[in-house]
Amino acid sequence: MAQLKRILAGAMALCMAGAVFTACGDKKDDDSSSKSGSNKTIKDVEPAKAEDLVNTGKKYNIYVWNTEFKERFEKYYWDQRDEALWDGVEVNWVTNPNDDNNYQTKLDEAIKGQNDAADDDKIDMFLVEADYAMKYVNSDAPLDVIKEVGLTQDDMANQYKYTQDVMTDDAGALKGVSWQATPGLFMYNAEYAKQVLGTDDPAEVQAAVADWDKFAETAQKMKDAGIFMVSGFDDTYRCFSNNASGPWVTDGKITIDPQIEEWAKQTKDYTDKGFNNKTSLWDENWVAGQKIDGKVFGYFYSTWGIPFCLLPNTLDDPEGAQEEGNGGYGKWRACQGPQSYFWGGTWICGAYGSDNIAITRDIMLKMTCDTATMKAITENEQDYTNNKAAIKELIDGGYSNPFLGGQDHLSLLSEAADKIDLTGKVSAYDQGCNEEFQGAMKDYFLGNATYDEALATFKTNITTKYGDLTMD
Amino acid sequence: MARIEGIAGESDSQTSLKVRRVVAYVVLIFLVLISLLPFYLLLINATRGKTQSGLKVIPEGLFARNLRNVFSDNFKTNYGSFLRAFANSVIVSFFATTLSVYFSALTAYAIHVYDFKLKKPIHTFILIVMMVPTQASAIGLYRMLKGLGLTDSFIPLILPGIAAPAVYFFMIQYMASSLPLEIVEAARMDGCGEYRTFNTIVLPILKPALAVQAIFCFVANWNNLFLPQMLLDKQEMKTIPVLLQMIKANIASNPMTADTGLMNMFMVLAILPVVIVYLLLSKNIVGGVSLGAVKG
């Protein structure tokens, strides 16, 4: 009986969600404007003057969780830094791994102590990820990028609007900027496409995965050929979670969005039917499937997926040259997939209390606004940069990606990027909710628990991890 | 269970003895193999490349590359200096071990040698708190240390060594078997002060027990991740296990830079000193683990 009720409730919610979608954004605005705002506009404020910015510190402290930004920083910023600003200033990376919310905990402690910290120990810059950006956006720890750091709207004109929406607080202040945009695509193994679908042409493959029904049909064909459609449970997750109608948490209450439930339902179905290889994100078998003979048809990846995962994982000789003949290099293609989505993204924030704000401005300008730099990053690193002009220049210049067999995947990404709308979908707790939900559902997929049991596990875990939340 | 026999196996015939011997060797060799397996695999993995899928039993040729990388400038900017972390680990482990061993001996000595009213309750109290996991008070501890400004400091990693109930337990058992009170009395007759007696006469007698506990404490401190991870933020303060955690995190979140070969090499280098010290002292340790427990 309880089950039936749940299903009915779910179905009703689904219908309602559909109604909301067709009714466009207006309805959503009313719902969530109080909490997370939507269709945010950055308020027109007078940008700080560059010459007024403080630059007295001797140590520039940057809080990060891995080495990604550090590498970009060293390769693309350091040589063109404003040397006058950096005179006698030393950069100091404070690295705290992200797992188990460790990074956030350490960052929060540091923010708390920011006022009392010695000048050289104050945070000058910190990075945040999409899954918990809200937490910092709604706090007063980050500097206002325009009013306090001194970037102008003109400087940032080429950035994707959604990357700014995420970082705009309820009062219309922009709290951080990003050098990357993270639209997602479906990257597939061209050899398997030829073998099973008879073509590896992105447009035709797209037709075979254009919606979830077609996707499942193709999955069945793949299965018959001994190939898994996707690697594991979490691969399709972002397609659903990004298209949810509301955030994970509203007013301290956790809601399981119908889209999230749909993901669980579909994944269970795929698992039972053998459409996936029962892996979890990042695990060894998940990685192994990215070899060109890895028996997995495709991976849902955001832009960073190529340089950070697919490319290194598909090479036979990771130390060898990145060129055709080395493993799967040149044998992957990309198409939009059944549903547009985005995944991840990292933003840079200046910290209140910093004594080197002039340097913060210099970094933000060069790393997130400078078209030439960002064009170079996309060209050399396969990372999709947050700069429409740079991307356009590349596409117009006849961009072709040798890793994808010469395909111009930037056009696809740029289409997808235009569709991203995050308003009213993010909450400060998303990282924990996503992780714990995926973790708990794994038992459901593997048959170790029923859906309701897995949901109960999720509830216990999430309300312990976030003691301030409740869930029905 | 029927096969378990004590020293007295008189009823056995010669053939059954032979069978038993063969069985014993087979089991022992099997256990030796699985005990050495982790070391072997670790060494092999340290010769492999950035991404490693599947198991290899034959070394690949990247040992030198991985070794170079651990000491490279790139490693230093990404994770911090290996040598620095190594030195930190040595400092913390050395001092914590010294304090643990010395003060546990002193505490055990106090209970063993002197008669006073609270002797029994104190002994029982220490044995009971021995059971309490350190993590049980971690919440309070972190808040307190934060308040005292003792994060990013080695003090909370070293000083608590003084109160180590498990080491105390071992020491007092050893004393019960190997420290005749007559020796203490003789020292008193010679007019030796109590504290001096402990330092100059008792400690040398305890040497074997001290050595055994020293290696145990050292290993435990060397491998400790819980408290250092919680307390240390400054790059130049971090210890070996904290660095390892950072390398591991990069493998999940930043595969481009992540390097499994490097991580395995790092683990080899992190384990090596402990293994060497252990092998050098193994005679004492293998003999000494049981010192306290049995001599009685």
Added chain:
Amino acid sequence: MKKGISYAKWGYIFLIPFFVVYFIFSLVPMLETFGYSFLDYVVSQGSVSSIRGGGGGADTIINHGFCGFKNYSDVLKSDGLFTLSFKNTTILWLVGFIPQIVVSLLLASWFTDIRLKLKAQGFFKTVMYLPNVIMASALSLLFYSLFIKNGAMDTMLGHPDMLNKVGGARMVVGLINFLMWYGNTTIMLMAAMMGIDTSLYEASQIDGANPTQVFWQITIPLIKPILAYVLVTSMIGGLQMYDVPYLIGGTTGNPAGVLKTLVSQIQLGKNSSIGAVSALSILIFIVSAILGFITLKVMDDKSVKSMYDVKKKKQPKKINMATSRK
């Protein structure tokens, strides 16, 4: 000659360092934890302290004050943090400890069997002890990659996918714990067996006891104190179990949450659910103290006495010494 009494103050003096340090680094935090366990106290993870307008703001703390035993009843509910993780921890510990004690008894009896004359004993003992010096995390990572689906062991065993099965995951954790500790236990038991007076065995032979009877009726009772010691130290380790199950099962303790241990629950909630996790910590303390008390009782049947008292009575030489002290 009267001794001890006039020196009693030295006993207290020598105990000072231990208790001062224990007081600061263990007792005070423990009392603080005890205090938190009665508060409806939560730190919001969805917001950050306000830092503009001076001072470190405390707006992330939601403290509704004293709430009696609510935290305790919450974690003790049938699906509460304590109930589940205590059960898990106990099972995980047993899965490692039972084979460990059986194998160790077997090995110890072999090593001490004069007639068996095993060679290279030093080598065997040294190697068996070796896994104990590796970082638990390194060992777990290795075993994880061996037992993960399509890993070496998984392939060898015919793809049972153990890490995704309740029993399998428990076995892998048990195996790692076994590997880390069986050498230690063997050496300990062996030394105990070597201390047994051989004339006892000879006498029993004459009485016609078979080896099994000898083992159960002579060996086991005589090594009981050491068995108890092994049990205590292993239980301490068991209660603190964290790294191994965490690295195998992640924060959710997959599969089916059976790899969630007491300490992993503390870790999960330590940044937010301060009240609940503090109650959990206090319960662990209580359970530990009870276990410790019982074990001490087992070690000495008559009363809770220190283990070293038991020892002293066993050897004639020591009895002299003990009486001379009284």
